[in-house]
Amino acid sequence: MDLTRRQTLTLAGATAAAALPLTAGVATAADAVEAADAPAADAFDALLARAEEQLTGGAFDTADPDFAAAVKALDTQASAWWKDLDRSAGRKALWADLSPASDPGMFGQSYPRLRTLATAWATPGTSLTGSAEVADALVAALGFLGSTGYNPARGESGNWWFWEIGAPRALMDTCVLLRSKLPAADLAGYVATVAKFCPNPDRRTNSPSLSETGANRADKAVIVALRGLLARDAATVALARDGLSDVRDNGRRSLFTYVTSGDGFYEDGSFVQHDSVAYTGTYGSVLLGSAGQLIALLAGSDWALNDPKVSVLYEAVERSFSPVMFDGLMMDALRGRAISRERARDYNDGAVTLTYILQLAAGAPAPYADRWRALAKGWVSRNKANPYAGLVGIPALARAKAVLDDKAIPAAERLTGHFSFADMDRVVHRRPGWALALSLSSKRIAAYEAGNGENLHGWYTGDGMTYLYDGDDLGQFGDGFWPTVDPYRLPGTTVDTRARADLGTGAGAGTYRPKNAVAGGVVLQDRYGAAAMELIADGSTLQARKAWFCLDNAVVALGAGITASDSRTIETVVENRSLHTDGAPRLLVDGRRQPGEQGWSASLSGADWAHLEGTGGYVFPDHPGRAPGGVPLRALREERTGSWGALNSGADTGGDTDLVTRRYVTLWFDHGSSPTDSSYAYVLLPGASAVATGVWAHSRPVRIVANDATVQAVEARRLGLLAAHFWGPGSAGGLTSSGPGTVLVRRHGDAISVAVADPGRTGSTLTVELPFPVRKVTRADDTITLTPGRRPVLTVVVAGSRGHSHTAELA
Template sequence: MRPSDAPRPPAPHDFEALRATAVTLLTGGEFDASDPVYVRPLAALGGRAAEWLAQMVPGLIWPDLPLEGRPGNVTGSYGRLRLIATAWATGGTAQHGDDAVVAKVVEALDVLHERHYNAALPETGNWWFWEIGTPAELARTCVLLGDRLDEGRLEAYLGAIDRFCPDADRRAGWPDASESGANRADKAAIVAFRGVAGRSAGKLALARDGLSDVRDGGRHSVFGYADSGDGFYRDGSFIQHGDLAYTGSYGLSLLIAVAETLALLDGSPWEVDDPGRRVVLDAVERSFAPFVHDGLLMDTVRGRAATRQAFSDSVAGHGLIGAVLLLAQSSPEPYRSRFRELAKCWIERGRARPYLDHANVPETRRAVAVLDDKTLEAAPGPVGHFVFPCMDRVVHRRPGWSLAISLSSQRIAAYEAINGENLHGWYTGDGMTCLYGSDLGHYGQDFWPTVDPYRLPGTTVDTRRREDLSFRAYRPANAWAGGVALEGRYGVAAMELVGDGVSLRARKSWFCLDSAVVALGSGITGSDGRTIETVVDNRATPARPYMGDGWAHLPGVGGYVFDGARMLVETRTGRWRDINAGDDTAGAFDPVTRPYVTFWFDHGVDPVDAGYSYVLLPNATRERTRSFRGSRPVRVLSNTDRLQAVETRGLFGATFWAAGGIGLVEVDAPCMVLLRRARERLILAVADPSRTVDVVTITLGRGARWVARADDTVSVRTGKVPVVTVKLGGSLGRSHSVELTSFVPGNPRYGR
């Protein structure tokens, strides 16, 4: 159902109505500016516009953004002009309708066009500024100014856009490159706004068709699942740049651009009706929601964007909320209601950076409508275990806490460091574990410039000193990275670590349970004459840790159980500029300081077949941590370079690095196994994160008479010694499951 305050659907070629829709998207449309809820966003918008206006210098525009040979600063200048134009077009600001403001904006647009962005110029430097960054700001500015731009100026400005972003299909500076993923979606949105500004039916059709990649038969459609390269995958992964997990950066950009384009064209002759829209709609819950903890969009899927000072996990979370609320407006049921329920949850739980304290006017309007709707229940965050095999990411979620594990392999890069960003990201894909609980400011408040980048939680590292990264995306040589999930509730993740340019090798597993995560490491070997360490946690917190005998407790975080771990309490100082020197994302030179508590294992110099074992108890009290250490409810059955296995309360999990057996389970090939015993049932899940095994046979040491349920890749020979055969080949690391029983199905004595 269309919102009651939305503009009417434009009739064919009713460009004024279409522009009204566009202006409403950019400004919020008609609203009561005296309503207290709009005081803050209007003051913020007007205040920033006044600041930029006061600093403008005729002919130079802004001294802090030198333009000559700096395409990033050109984009930044257009961005400031767009903000001023937004303030001018928004009722309730000091700049609203002011002719002098428009005159200054147009004068600045002329300077930029004449000297720095016109159809006669060649692309220099980073193509993105020319083909996406600048035209995105300019097209929207042209829409906002409307008839305040005379025909000659409008034609010239739109001509520059047409030169560098003529459509969503091709790279203007490299015509052989077809656009995909976020870049295609961003360009489609640019062409759509350009079409509105220029009253061009042809451009609007190109925007619509660009999303679906009509030109190339849908090969790079954002509404189709990818089997390789960029886009959304059927398992919920999102990849950009071919081999990087980027749901929370490029994936977010794609979602925002698609939401904006769908909303703009909704009800028009160019409305997007591709049935593949479901791919993007489904991605909200499948791809994004597992990575949102209390309004924070996790850094594990944000790549180099995590090092952008102005783009913290909470800022990214706000971007997702805004996109989901906007997407809801043009989505059919049940998507529309579900999106609004999710957004309501994220807004209400986003205590680290309250949404309404930072939203702009359009975002505030949509958020208030959801928050004031008493018939709408906030959707609880997902609970369970989520494996994303196609991007080597695993998330384990329980009420009150979440754990994200960043893996890498010969398929997925461990890090990307380009355009001066992510200069110290050496180990972010080497098993880094990000634990989210009640301390919501942990990662967002100056974590990345102050954390010891050689001691990221969950990683095993060679302690060599390293140079800043520059234009590199590194994929390690290991095949094994991924996990297995059982009933969507429990899981095991594992990675075979191959050090970047060093001899270090290790085998690492994480067993994710109801209230604990057990981490095992084995086969840790290095021969380069340096100390090898494994980091349990490296927490930015002022809390004072309590060390017990084989356990530790950190207030506000939880408990740790380990033997032989070391602890360091320190205050660390760093600068955002040291980790990000990008043209338009560079951090400040000002030092920032945070207190840290670090727990780690020292494996010594050149260890041979070393290991570790520790347990994370998120949100646990000191007493519960002490009790866990004493009662040991989880048993480590094996921790060798051939088998890592644990058992607790009827649940068995194992990483079989080689064929072998233990307890009730024997396998004839490497794989990962989870087995749960429940009354007269056995529920089994199997996966091959290495993608090297075609078929595995599992022999179980407990009898079963019937197969209650089985995936079509699973066959079973029941009896006193059941044999389960699983076809793993071609399954891309996903989990396969079967449920066996020792009773006749349907017997009321046992239920089901």
């Protein structure tokens, strides 16, 4: 299996999503003493041996079926590349499909293949293990690439990443594996090449004024460390370690500091890369892996990391990563343009993240490590659809097997709760059997990233797309979803049906940030939430105000002020569910079974509810502001065919042109051509039975209080919950706000819980009048003051809070 460039970066064993240390972590006391007492040369040798073990896994039981399968997978890939390796004297490239070798995209992909061959050569049990012929061919191949493509005499061209991260990382890994076979002059030449293009972790070499951040900084720190070890240069190894903390710039770009803007980890769990992209699932994971690897590599040595702020990295596991992992899947809302990569599905990136978490656990304090291992055990145990052992290489497998075989480690249950990542415009609502992720965008956070031929159809992925994860269907987004789904009908979005041109066909990655300010929401009691997004469409006059209210067993979605004047049809997509290759689940509408043949379509105007077998229910309630007769609801069953290559033509990530076909059931509201002040309301009941859906639709336990361009609000009386998003000053259900903001109020007995946020970040102070008497505050953030009475008023200082929740408990 060929890997994506991000997957090949960190400890990439040939077939692994990422290969990780078998024993890396904090070195034993004996190791530390030995390293301290030994000559400097022995210290370098010890760490180089550890680096090799990180790549191969060290000693393992070749008779173990899991390891045998991993060895076979490695051997299969390596043998194929060995067979196709051009070893002729007049060659122009190492592989015919990577020609000419002088092109950065071609040598950038050639080095990872050589690393795969070197890994197989150094790993017990493959057909290439210890072969002198293979070793000689690899030494010659490195020399060929060095003279033809990647050397200090050349200047950077094309994509900077190949020169400064991709090629040097694979080259240094290969040199670690082949160090006993490489002539000293050859090794010195490769070290000199990497020293030119990746001299330190701190700066972009082709743009020296640009400071490296996040994953790029972590990647470069590993490269510099390996270069220093191979060159036996203590100062260079120290430079690599200090790069994690950004010592040279007094910690300004430290990976162990919470940021408040730009790239890095935020205290609310957000992770941003490329200045405005929600990227926990790819760049955030790479940072976790590279930083964790370097910490493990240098542990117990003279260069061991001693930055006390490393706790930021530890806290990120449960603050940033755990909420966006579902049974070992990394949620697509956090993967940016990687959703278009055929060889990086949600289960691949999930396996990568899980692997990095277990790597970090090896050296973390016990309270952290114990919880992480339990999380990992739960993820691996529940995901039978994409077994972890088949996704990773030998080092990662060894670490995971140790956890799975340890009866003292419990398998953690699925995480539940509501998570609002205000600093990256993402919302995740988790219940025991399902989870829902909202992908929003604003003038702060990009609606999408595309470029270098990637994510060509990502137009609407940040326009309020809703990802529904079901524990019984872990393949929903990983099984051919992206090449086959209608990209104009992504669940949760309101779209102009105009034809769109492919994105990202030029060089370099680019982002699109819309003009709206409002995107985000509020959290109450870590369990309930509300979110809103103002839609100002790209290249269209379409505007809309959208809100979601997340309860125990339901998500209520409201839309209002839907207006456009381009004489094109506007649609809001309730659902677009993949049925995989041959699924034919029953669809009921108001209790009546609908046709099951492909190509069926219908108008369901007047429907109260629908139920899709295996997924759950959908309720279409009346609501204030609804036009007479409502907005027409449409339904469609169809088979759709596409290819990964149509989504991604990247030099090293491009997909196959082979056609993929999947079945879908789609439900959507048709707002008509150039609507004015149109609206919608629907309720998602994930996992609900048909009977439960019908009962819910009849009993209406949640009432829509308001749905217009001023306020959108719902009331769940059984929960004592009133939730509203105010687009300006207004009132709903007795709740009044002085300006824009999101408010949740829950009355339970004599206690009242309140949460307030300003997701538009436009206000300074917000006053909220409650509809029932309050005597006193029992607990409140220091930004909240109360004027008690029969109509109490809360004054909330929202300035500077960046859209985060302010909470209070009242009596």
